[in-house]
Amino acid sequence: MHSFTxxxxxxxxxxxxxxxxxxxxxxxxxxxxxxxxASVTDMLKKLSDKKLIDYIKYQGVTxxxxxxxxxxxxxxxxxxxxxxxxxxxKFRWDEVHDIAEELEHINSPVLxxxxxxxxxxxxxxxxxxxxxxxDGNFExxxxxxxxxxxxxxxxxxxxxxxxxxxxxxxxxKLGLTIGVPLTVLEITDYDGSVELMVGTQRINVSRKVAxxxxxxx
Amino acid sequence: MHSFTxxxxxxxxxxxxxxxxxxxxxxxxxxxxxxxxASVTDMLKKLSDKKLIDYIKYQGVTxxxxxxxxxxxxxxxxxxxxxxxxxxxKFRWDEVHDIAEELEHINSPVLxxxxxxxxxxxxxxxxxxxxxxxDGNFExxxxxxxxxxxxxxxxxxxxxxxxxxxxxxxxxKLGLTIGVPLTVLEITDYDGSVELMVGTQRINVSRKVAxxxxxxx
DNA sequence: TAATAGTTTTAGATAAATCTAAAAATTTTT
DNA sequence: AAAAATTTTTAGATTTATCTAAAACTATTA
Numbered sequence: 430m431h432s433f434t435x436x437x438x439x440x441x442x443x444x445x446x447x448x449x450x451x452x453x454x455x456x457x458x459x460x461x462x463x464x465x466x467a468s469v470t471d472m473l474k475k476l477s478d479k480k481l482i483d484y485i486k487y488q489g490v491t492x493x494x495x496x497x498x499x500x501x502x503x504x505x506x507x508x509x510x511x512x513x514x515x516x517x518x519k520f521r522w523d524e525v526h527d528i529a530e531e532l533e534h535i536n537s538p539v540l541x542x543x544x545x546x547x548x549x550x551x552x553x554x555x556x557x558x559x560x561x562x563x564d565g566n567f568e569x570x571x572x573x574x575x576x577x578x579x580x581x582x583x584x585x586x587x588x589x590x591x592x593x594x595x596x597x598x599x600x601x602k603l604g605l606t607i608g609v610p611l612t613v614l615e616i617t618d619y620d621g622s623v624e625l626m627v628g629t630q631r632i633n634v635s636r637k638v639a640x641x642x643x644x645x646x
Numbered sequence: 647m648h649s650f651t652x653x654x655x656x657x658x659x660x661x662x663x664x665x666x667x668x669x670x671x672x673x674x675x676x677x678x679x680x681x682x683x684a685s686v687t688d689m690l691k692k693l694s695d696k697k698l699i700d701y702i703k704y705q706g707v708t709x710x711x712x713x714x715x716x717x718x719x720x721x722x723x724x725x726x727x728x729x730x731x732x733x734x735x736k737f738r739w740d741e742v743h744d745i746a747e748e749l750e751h752i753n754s755p756v757l758x759x760x761x762x763x764x765x766x767x768x769x770x771x772x773x774x775x776x777x778x779x780x781d782g783n784f785e786x787x788x789x790x791x792x793x794x795x796x797x798x799x800x801x802x803x804x805x806x807x808x809x810x811x812x813x814x815x816x817x818x819k820l821g822l823t824i825g826v827p828l829t830v831l832e833i834t835d836y837d838g839s840v841e842l843m844v845g846t847q848r849i850n851v852s853r854k855v856a857x858x859x860x861x862x863x
Numbered sequence: 864t865a866a867t868a869g870t871t872t873t874a875g876a877t878a879a880a881t882c883t884a885a886a887a888a889t890t891t892t893t
Numbered sequence: 894a895a896a897a898a899t900t901t902t903t904a905g906a907t908t909t910a911t912c913t914a915a916a917a918c919t920a921t922t923a
Contacts, residue, residue: 875912
């Protein structure tokens with residue numbers, strides 16, 4: 430099996446690949462891991478030796494199929510545990526990330542399948558992210574960030590692309606939580622803020638906030 | 647917080663203290679941890695520096711109050727997770743030990759309390775061992791090992807003092823599981839084996855097996 | 864009580880993951 | 894395309910937990 434640290438590297442590389450499509454840079458990984466570039470280089474060599482990444486010196490990395498599969502396994506576990514924490518243990522969706530970061534490394538394939546069953550094979554985690562099934566397949570999100578929508582369009586809040594507590598608490602206060610349906614009234618020219626209809630309420634969110642809200646059309 | 651390894655040492659020392667009452671020897675710990683005496687000595691110094699154990703060279707160790715509290719926290723988590731695995735995820739009682747060994751190190755006080763609540767504040771784990779409450783208090787077992795019982799006495803199987811899979815599977819086959827009431831018919835002089843009445847069945851178990859079955863009188 | 868056996872500790876190494884500082888490679892700017 | 898800026902890698906340490914082999918201590922036994 431892979432160590433906790435290796436799993437964390439794979440996960441970060443996976444997420445960065447998603448955002449970027451190209452190869453992932455050493456510094457980007459160092460950022461995402463809260464570590465230094467030199468440490469990343471060391472680990473990249475190790476992951477490369479294990480055939481989990483394709484790595485060319487100075488050129489960045491991509492995950493191999495093996496590496497991608499390993500990353501997706503960790504992500505599957507992370508998201509299932511988040512569902513458990515929110516649905517069963519009554520945590521708020523903004524409290525679960527850090528605990529799931531620990532639980533995702535528990536190493537028991539049976540446990541994961543039993544947990545999935547116990548939770549009713551959920552398709553999305555509490556932040557709206559898709560949960561890979563046991564073969565690693567998932568419905569890729571056809572989502573749009575709120576600031577990219579146009580007047581008159583409707584959708585459902587399906588997730589966020591920032592997970593910090595202050596941000597999630599702010600959303601909670603505005604009533605902008607997962608599953609909430611909304612309609613865009615106007616994208617303000619002046620400051621890019623978005624005017625929304627949520628139920629019977631008219632709400633304005635700044636561009637900065639809109640950039641991190643994902644809408645399923 | 648304490649590292650996984652430190653927590654495991656504390657747990658082993660706690661269990662050995664229970665069995666022995668006196669101080670715990672280096673070799674006994676090495677045995678319990680599947681490691682070597684030299685490694686144990688290194689760790690004992692560290693735990694001693696952290697005031698988790700009282701340690702005198704060549705004289706063995708005892709847990710300090712701080713160390714005992716830390717050990718009991720780990721044991722509480724271990725046993726709660728075992729209840730979760732058996733009650734909610736439908737594992738058999740002989741399958742849960744190893745997974746709980748991993749889950750016991752998840753570090754989130756809130757999580758433990760929520761889990762306890764979710765499970766209905768259980769008092770015993772699936773092996774019949776008491777679960778410490780959030781203050782570390784628990785009903786000490788007034789249990790007797792089966793081989794120490796006398797003819798005619800009755801009791802309920804409340805636990806086992808060995809947790810290996812082969813042993814637990816053997817018990818399962820004999821129908822000797824937690825909560826089963828039984829009566830001792832005879833302790834055989836010749837080989838120390840125990841003749842039992844379990845329901846309408848007459849069962850004979852070897853002394854070796856009897857030594858690891860705990861009975862609540 | 865002296866010799867032997869057994870246990871525990873020290874000394875010195877190793878492996879994993881990290882770091883700082885300096886060198887090498889790449890990219891950007893002029 | 895040379896100079897400057899940035900990124901990445903190497904070299905050499907550090908920390909944690911482990912190990913083997915040898916030394917030191919304790920307990921047993923003759």
